[in-house]
Structure formats: C-alpha cells, structure tokens
Amino acid sequence: KKTWQMACREEEIPEVGDHQVYDVASLSILVVRVAEDEIRAFHNVCLHRSRKIKAHAGRSEMLRCPFHGWTWNLDGSLREIPCAWDFPHVNAEDYGLPAVQVGTWGGFVFVNPDLEAESLEDYLGELPAHFERWPLEKRYKAVHVARVLPCNWKVAQEAFMEAYHVLSTHPQLLAGIGDANSQYDVWGNVSRAITPNGTPSPHLDWKPSEQDLLDAMTNRYLDEDPAMVLPEAMTGRQLLGQASRVQLAPLVPGAFELTDAELLDSFYYTVFPNFHPWGAYNRITYRFRPHGNDPHHCIMEVMYLSPYRGKRPPPCEIHWLGPDEDFTHAPELGFLGRVFNQDAFNLGAVQAGLRAGVHENLVFSNYQETKIRHWHRLLDQYIEAE
Incomplete structure (x- = not known):
C-alpha cells in the first residue's frame, strides 16, 4: 500500500x-x-x-x-x-x-x-536516464502471458533476479552465456544485472568454438542444422549483432549505431516491489503478484514489448494459461517458453521447502544474489516504517 x-x-x-x-x-x-x-x-x-x-x-x-x-x-x-x-x-x-x-x-x-508517498519520478530515481536510448514508450505490447504458479510471489520473482541459477537450471545455455561474469548494481528502489551473451560460461571445462557459441545463442538442438553458419574471421557475437541491426533497421532509427551489448546482452532491472523491465533491445518485462490473499500461489506475467514504425499496433490480449498448461502452451513466447518451464519446475519445490520450516534464514551469496539482498533490505525498511 x-x-x-x-x-x-x-x-x-x-x-x-x-x-x-x-x-x-x-x-x-x-x-x-x-x-x-x-x-x-x-x-x-x-x-x-x-x-x-x-x-x-x-x-x-x-x-x-x-x-x-x-x-x-x-x-x-x-x-x-x-x-x-x-x-x-x-x-x-x-x-x-x-x-x-x-x-x-x-x-x-x-x-x-x-x-502521501513520494512522486513516481522520485521513486524511479535514475531509471529513466538508463532507458533514454531504449524508450519503452515507443514500443507496443506484442505478447502478454500469465500463469498461476504454486509459490509465493517473492519466491517466483527471485528466480529471475540473478544468473547464478543458470549453471544448474539452464545448462543448455552455458556455451553462450557468461553467467558468473554478470554485473550487479543497486540504487534506491531499483536494481540491475547485466549478463553477457555470446561468451562461454566460466564454469565450462571445455572451450566452445565460435560456432558452438552461435548455436547456443540461437537455441540449436543437437539434431538440427545450425540456424546460422559462421563465416570465417567472424565471431558468433559479431554475426548475431550484425543480423540484429539488419532486423531492427526498418523499425528503430539509428539501429546500425547500436552496440553488440545493447543487442545481445541481458540487461534486467527490478523496480521494487514487483516490476522487472529489461533494457536495451530485449523485449521482456515481468510482473509478479500475489494470487488473491493466498501466500502459496502467485501470478507471473511475461510481456514482450516490440518496436514498431508508423501507426502503433493494438496491444495484444492477455493469454491466461490454465492449471494444466505450462509456458510452452503459449507459442508466442518462442523458445523462452521452455526456459521459463525450467524456472517454474523449481518454484513449487522451493515453496514446499520453505513451508517445512527446517531453517529460519536463507543463505544469499555475497555478489551474485545482490539484487535479492537489496530487495529484501527495501522490504525490511517498509515493514519497519509501519
């Protein structure tokens, strides 16, 4: 409130x-x-x-x-x-x-x-300045999927606030994601992580080729032909950056001036308490809410905000997934539907473990779970102010 x-x-x-x-x-x-x-x-x-x-x-x-x-x-x-x-x-x-x-x-x-609360401008602090190059008001809501998950809303959103879980939860991504090399920043009511893509995880005990990196970033299955074949003397990151500029050029003025980082890396922000817009040209935005007053279930929403040119397309309708449907039942999510399923697989089990009450305090890492630490510090401040 x-x-x-x-x-x-x-x-x-x-x-x-x-x-x-x-x-x-x-x-x-x-x-x-x-x-x-x-x-x-x-x-x-x-x-x-x-x-x-x-x-x-x-x-x-x-x-x-x-x-x-x-x-x-x-x-x-x-x-x-x-x-x-x-x-x-x-x-x-x-x-x-x-x-x-x-x-x-x-x-x-x-x-x-x-x-009596502070203005939205004061609440957001520096966040608008971060998005000046990526104005979300010039996007339209192309995808909106909602699903009820068997866990508390805080448990759900914490799974999307760090890259530490990639090693165990999303091993198929390791060849093309620098999970443990992510940068974490916090200030005011906002936090941010930047996870590099097109670079191998430092956890790997083998060195992926540039084609391996490209395959990982394009979600290639082992029984499929490569989506893109890497030319000589070119890195996978360079090729995907170039392809992304060509794809965005009809929609985004100055697309050819965008950096590889803006096009390929993951910039994921959190605005306390439950809003998670992604920066640069990743389209993702998350919102997490309690499911009524049930502390053991929540609503997770995924939106894709897409650039456009000319008349703004109408916003899509929300797609509510049923109790027997997982994220792959929303084909508009693309390959991320399978990734979200991997995340969701953990969440009910986390909720069950929390309800068991075996230990009173959770253990957070010093750096990779910085965003979560910061979020709980803010929560404590609001509770103490009551």
Missing part, C-alpha cells in the same frame, strides 16, 4: 472512458482515461456496500456499480444515487471515489495507494 506498482500500459486505455483493473492481494485499483491527456486511478470499491465497481477492463461513459446502481463520473465525482431521497445523509462532495496516486513512465501506468 506504500509503493508504486505498474498497473497497465497507456496503450491499453487509449480512449476516454477506457479503464483497466489492477488487482493485487486484497486491493483493487481502477485506472481510467478521463481525458485525452489525463489518467486517474481510484479504489475499485463502491461507497455504498463495497462491491467492486468493475471486474475487468472495458470502456464506459460512467462508473456504475452493478449492485444498486450507484454511479460516478469518470473523474470520480458522484453522479447518481437511485432513490436519492432515501439517502439525505449522503453529501455528494464527500462521496467521490477514493483516489490513488497515478503516474506514467515508459508507456506504463503506475499507481500508489499512498497519497
């Missing part, structure tokens, strides 16, 4: 009256486009008998509770009470929908239930 959280993309509420619902634990927040250049957010609760006003996204000329018909204008002011004669004690000025703070960055809409 004290933090800024990503609620939706601006492109998901392009017209006046468009609204999105952001549910997190017991809170429900209604984000509404009230004017071409104005977005507001309110607690999604009727002030009569507390029914949720909106159950899902849509477009409305007004905000009407389905239970008894109490109605508010898009700006949150009270518009109508059926049988108003029976409520002489209700003053319209006192019954506007309770507002929450709202702010935007990178094409995302953020909300904060605490009206």
Whole structure:
C-alpha cells in the first residue's frame, strides 16, 4: 500500500472512458482515461456496500456499480444515487471515489495507494536516464502471458533476479552465456544485472568454438542444422549483432549505431516491489503478484514489448494459461517458453521447502544474489516504517 506498482500500459486505455483493473492481494485499483491527456486511478470499491465497481477492463461513459446502481463520473465525482431521497445523509462532495496516486513512465501506468508517498519520478530515481536510448514508450505490447504458479510471489520473482541459477537450471545455455561474469548494481528502489551473451560460461571445462557459441545463442538442438553458419574471421557475437541491426533497421532509427551489448546482452532491472523491465533491445518485462490473499500461489506475467514504425499496433490480449498448461502452451513466447518451464519446475519445490520450516534464514551469496539482498533490505525498511 506504500509503493508504486505498474498497473497497465497507456496503450491499453487509449480512449476516454477506457479503464483497466489492477488487482493485487486484497486491493483493487481502477485506472481510467478521463481525458485525452489525463489518467486517474481510484479504489475499485463502491461507497455504498463495497462491491467492486468493475471486474475487468472495458470502456464506459460512467462508473456504475452493478449492485444498486450507484454511479460516478469518470473523474470520480458522484453522479447518481437511485432513490436519492432515501439517502439525505449522503453529501455528494464527500462521496467521490477514493483516489490513488497515478503516474506514467515508459508507456506504463503506475499507481500508489499512498497519497502521501513520494512522486513516481522520485521513486524511479535514475531509471529513466538508463532507458533514454531504449524508450519503452515507443514500443507496443506484442505478447502478454500469465500463469498461476504454486509459490509465493517473492519466491517466483527471485528466480529471475540473478544468473547464478543458470549453471544448474539452464545448462543448455552455458556455451553462450557468461553467467558468473554478470554485473550487479543497486540504487534506491531499483536494481540491475547485466549478463553477457555470446561468451562461454566460466564454469565450462571445455572451450566452445565460435560456432558452438552461435548455436547456443540461437537455441540449436543437437539434431538440427545450425540456424546460422559462421563465416570465417567472424565471431558468433559479431554475426548475431550484425543480423540484429539488419532486423531492427526498418523499425528503430539509428539501429546500425547500436552496440553488440545493447543487442545481445541481458540487461534486467527490478523496480521494487514487483516490476522487472529489461533494457536495451530485449523485449521482456515481468510482473509478479500475489494470487488473491493466498501466500502459496502467485501470478507471473511475461510481456514482450516490440518496436514498431508508423501507426502503433493494438496491444495484444492477455493469454491466461490454465492449471494444466505450462509456458510452452503459449507459442508466442518462442523458445523462452521452455526456459521459463525450467524456472517454474523449481518454484513449487522451493515453496514446499520453505513451508517445512527446517531453517529460519536463507543463505544469499555475497555478489551474485545482490539484487535479492537489496530487495529484501527495501522490504525490511517498509515493514519497519509501519
């Protein structure tokens, strides 16, 4: 209730009256486009008998509770009470929908239930400066997949905050990823990791050829022909960087000026408490939320934000995976569906181990789990401030 959280993309509420619902634990927040250049957010609760006003996204000329018909204008002011004669004690000025703070960055809409909290700009600190070369507001939501996982939301997101797990969880990637050579940085409410790709893991006891590196980065299976054959006197990293520039050139001005690092390496950020945008030209963004008030399940969301040229394509609909579906049932995720399955395979077992309560304290590494250490330090600060 004290933090800024990503609620939706601006492109998901392009017209006046468009609204999105952001549910997190017991809170429900209604984000509404009230004017071409104005977005507001309110607690999604009727002030009569507390029914949720909106159950899902849509477009409305007004905000009407389905239970008894109490109605508010898009700006949150009270518009109508059926049988108003029976409520002489209700003053319209006192019954506007309770507002929450709202702010935007990178094409995302953020909300904060605490009206006294610092501004979104102050909360994000240096983050916008990091993304000046990679403006996320100039992307569109091409993929959005959600899945309920059998673990606490904190357990789930921690699996995506370090490269230490690659050695054991994603061994197929080792020929082309410098997992243990990752860089970790933390500041304010933000942390970042940079994992180099196109370089072998220092854990390997053999030296991959440049073609091996290329095969690892293009997800080649052993029974498949190489997706790309490396020319002489060229590294796999150089070839993929060159190919990426050619691919992005029709969509991104200045694509041929982008560095290999921007095109190939993994820059993964975390904004406390649950938002994980990737930098450079990797399209990934994660969001993790509690599944209602169940501490043993959570919602993991994966979005791909793609560059475009010309008219912005419409945002995709969210693809909810069923209880018997894994990430490979979302073909739009590509080869990462199999990678996410490897991550998810661990998470229920971690939750079971935590519930066993065998030891009170987890053990974090000094450096490779820096982002997780920093996240828990921030959590402790918020708890202690209560």
